[in-house]
Amino acid sequence: xxxxxxxxxxxLVAATAIPAPALAQDGPLRITISEGVIExxxxxxxxxxxxxxxxxxxxxxxxxxxxQDLTGTGLFREIPAASFISTPASFASPVAYPDWRAIxxxxxxxxxxxxxxxxLTVKFRLxxxxxxxxxxxxxxxxxxxxxxxxxxxxxxDAVYSRITGESGYFDSRVVFVSESGPKDNRARRLAxxxxxxxxxQFLTDSNSLVLAPRFSPGGDRVLYTSxxxxxxxxxxxxxxxxxxxxxTTVEGEMAFSPRFSKDGxxxxxxxxxxxxxxxxxxxxxxxxxTRLTSAPSIETSPSLSPDGSQIxxxxxxxxxxxxxxxxxxxGEPRRISFGEGRYGSPVWSPRGDLIAFTKQNAGRFHIGVxxxxxxxxxxxxxxxxxxSPTWAPNGRVLMFTRETQGASGGPQLHSxxxxxxNLKPVPTGGFSSDASWxxxxx
Numbered sequence: 001x002x003x004x005x006x007x008x009x010x011x012l013v014a015a016t017a018i019p020a021p022a023l024a025q026d027g028p029l030r031i032t033i034s035e036g037v038i039e040x041x042x043x044x045x046x047x048x049x050x051x052x053x054x055x056x057x058x059x060x061x062x063x064x065x066x067x068q069d070l071t072g073t074g075l076f077r078e079i080p081a082a083s084f085i086s087t088p089a090s091f092a093s094p095v096a097y098p099d100w101r102a103i104x105x106x107x108x109x110x111x112x113x114x115x116x117x118x119x120l121t122v123k124f125r126l127x128x129x130x131x132x133x134x135x136x137x138x139x140x141x142x143x144x145x146x147x148x149x150x151x152x153x154x155x156x157d158a159v160y161s162r163i164t165g166e167s168g169y170f171d172s173r174v175v176f177v178s179e180s181g182p183k184d185n186r187a188r189r190l191a192x193x194x195x196x197x198x199x200x201q202f203l204t205d206s207n208s209l210v211l212a213p214r215f216s217p218g219g220d221r222v223l224y225t226s227x228x229x230x231x232x233x234x235x236x237x238x239x240x241x242x243x244x245x246x247x248t249t250v251e252g253e254m255a256f257s258p259r260f261s262k263d264g265x266x267x268x269x270x271x272x273x274x275x276x277x278x279x280x281x282x283x284x285x286x287x288x289x290t291r292l293t294s295a296p297s298i299e300t301s302p303s304l305s306p307d308g309s310q311i312x313x314x315x316x317x318x319x320x321x322x323x324x325x326x327x328x329x330x331g332e333p334r335r336i337s338f339g340e341g342r343y344g345s346p347v348w349s350p351r352g353d354l355i356a357f358t359k360q361n362a363g364r365f366h367i368g369v370x371x372x373x374x375x376x377x378x379x380x381x382x383x384x385x386x387x388s389p390t391w392a393p394n395g396r397v398l399m400f401t402r403e404t405q406g407a408s409g410g411p412q413l414h415s416x417x418x419x420x421x422n423l424k425p426v427p428t429g430g431f432s433s434d435a436s437w438x439x440x441x442x
Contacts, residue, residue, distance in 0.1 A: 018123055018138030029107060029128035029135055031075055031164050038421075040077035041106050041163065043070065046087040048111035048122070058148050059113035062122060065152025066109065069170045070159065072196070073397075074422035079105050091123065100129045107135075109159060118144050122151040126159055136162050149198060150441065157440070169392040170195060173438045174399065175213045175222050175239075176413060178202065179431035183407060186431070190224060192239065195392070195437070197427035203242055212257060212388075215438040216264045222436070223247075223258040223267060234258045234269055236284075250280050250289045257300050262308030268292070270300040279313060292330040303347045303355075304328060305372075312336075312346040312355055312372075323357060325372065336374030345388050348372075351395035354418065358387045358400075367400045369418055380420040390437045399426060401433040 031041055045067050048059040070076040085099040091112035100108050111124035123140040127133070141154050150171055157168030178191040178200075187206035190213050193199055204210055209227040216222070222237045226246075232254040234247040249255040252271035259268055266283045277298040281290040293299045297317035304311055305328075312325050318335065321342040326333035337343040341361025348355055352372075359366040359379065365386045370377040385403035392398070399415045402425075410431040416423040426432075 018125070018140055029131070029163060038075060040071075040075055042077045042079050042104055043107040043109060044079045044084065044100060044103070044105040045109040045111075046081070046084065048113050048124075049088070049091050051091070051112050051114040052116065055113045055115040058115060058120065058145065059111075062113060062148055062152040062155070063111070065149055066111075066124075066156045066159070068196070069153060069156035072424075073160070074417065075164070076107075079103055091125075095127055095132075097127075097129055097132045105129050107159075107163060109155075111155065115145060118146070120145045120148060120151060122148075122155065124155045124158070126162055149194065153194070166396065167394045167440070169394045169397060169437075169440070171441050172393050173219065173441065174390075174413075174426075174435050175203070175215055175438065176428065176435040177210060177213065177433045178428065179411060179433060180206075183410065186410075190222070190237070191428075191432075193428065197429070200429055203237060203239070204244075212434050214259050214436045216260045217262060217439065218264060219438040219441065221260075221264070223260060225256045225258065232256045234267065247282065247284070248287055249282055250291075257302065259303055262304060262306070268302045268304065268311065270302070272298075279311070290330070292326070292328075293333070301345050305348050306350055306352045312348055314344045314346060323355070323374075336370070336372070337377075338374060339377055347389055347391060349391050349395040350393060354395070356389040356391065356398055358389065367398060367416065369398075378418075378420065380416050380418070381414075381423060386414075388434055390435050392437055393440050399435045399437055401435065403433075 048063045050056040050059040067078050071078050083103045086096050088110055106129055108127040108129050114121045121142050125138040126135045128135045141151050153171035156170045160168040172195045175192045178189050179186045181187045188210050189206045190203040190210050192201050211225040213222050213224040220239055225232050226235045234255050235244055236247055237244045250271050252273040254272040257270045266281055268281050270277050271280055277300055279292045279299050279302050295317050297315055299315045302311045302313040309328055310325055311328050315324050321344050322335055323337040323343045323346050324333035324335050341359050343357050343359050345358045346355050354369045356369050359368050364382050366379040367381040367386050367389050368379040383402055384405050387401050389398045389400045397415055397417050401411045402414045403411045411433040413426040413428055413432045413435050415426055
């Protein structure tokens, strides 16, 4: 298991630009992402060319990953190959723009793949069909054949970024709790996967209960709550080595809801003692503890702003479960949730503009977002039980847990974009919950 995960972590060689065969320019091809209904942009992606013997299957597989990544956003629509009038004879061939305009393709992606031993090279170009120009420079990625899916995600991220003007999120991973067994006796293990549910690997066994894994800012470590000692304690796991250690926290009956600081050098979390729960910060190097809240109420689920200056958390200090923001060093918090119902599990967007949350009202659960001052609240989902949102690295998509009713029901990860569109399940191979979406891989 360790060797496989280490392979997935192996960095790609830095991307290099490919000289353009003609004048490259940033044309008008662009999707502006808004809250309104978006007509998906039609694109064509002829099968990537195999430039060496034996590269045919990997070339076909990478082509499919690129197409699936883009269509999976709901922003793009793939034109089927059966509609193509012509296809490029080689990666260097000039583009027959009239043939692509005739089938109403707005974007054209071409690529090539070469294999030399276990070394893999993938290159691509993106064209604006209606202006008849290349959009940006072609890029080339190099790595190992075992990392071919990452190559496809890298290409899709570059295409997404050039057309939307925003960073992508395909070359990222998710850590989550994988659940199995009967509903009244579920075994739970930490697992990791690509954002699309592929390359799933277990990080822990099922000997003890694990909850709420959280990625570090660099994606190399995971914090989680473990019941290995019989009581909830916070543990830290190194993803590459799968080595684990318990974090020394403030003494109390329970320590839970951990998250990393912005630089990854500290942990913020909740400690429960004598029926009271407060938020603390512990420096991972010195072990120094700082108490951040002090109230006769339950303060939990802290989440830091991207700049590390503020913390959003949930508290029942007003009599019901609501959201509050305070300085990262503590101090008097201000309430930001004022709608009907109860609010919990807040998570600050990586863009810094929104806070996602779980809301319970009138017997239904929702995933929603609001501005950091509490304004412009929008509910994106509604079901029997939706909870625990986590942000994609670009702040445009949320993943969350949805629980189904009945004896055979269970939790399953879903995703939705911040406009409430494109709601869909995430394949995990079984029951799954408590996702944490990591950063783009390096």
